[in-house]
Amino acid sequence: MKRLIDFCAALGALVCLSPVFVVLFVLVACALGRPVFFRQTRPGLNGRPFQMIKFRTMSDSWDANVALRSDAERLGDSVVGCVPVALMSYLSYGMS
Numbered sequence: 001m002k003r004l005i006d007f008c009a010a011l012g013a014l015v016c017l018s019p020v021f022v023v024l025f026v027l028v029a030c031a032l033g034r035p036v037f038f039r040q041t042r043p044g045l046n047g048r049p050f051q052m053i054k055f056r057t058m059s060d061s062w063d064a065n066v067a068l069r070s071d072a073e074r075l076g077d078s079v080v081g082c083v084p085v086a087l088m089s090y091l092s093y094g095m096s
Helices: 002-032 071-075 085-095
Strands: 037-043 049-055
Touching: 002 049
Parallel strands: none
Antiparallel strands: 037 049
């Protein structure tokens, strides 16, 4: 019974949040290109590995010496560059 409730709650949340996911998909594709999703294998219950799928938030950019740029520099290339400044200030005001 609990599994059914969890499944229904997750499905409902997915349906409700799907417009937000579509906007995020477009923003990530605009700012960072493809692929939009990042897959990572993590240890789960009892050490059993599982695949986690997340939106990409960092670029894979390299510097002139063919070395991967620092995390701070790569985060600067994130989705924010694709969002108008007025929208970002609205979003940051609403979050504080």
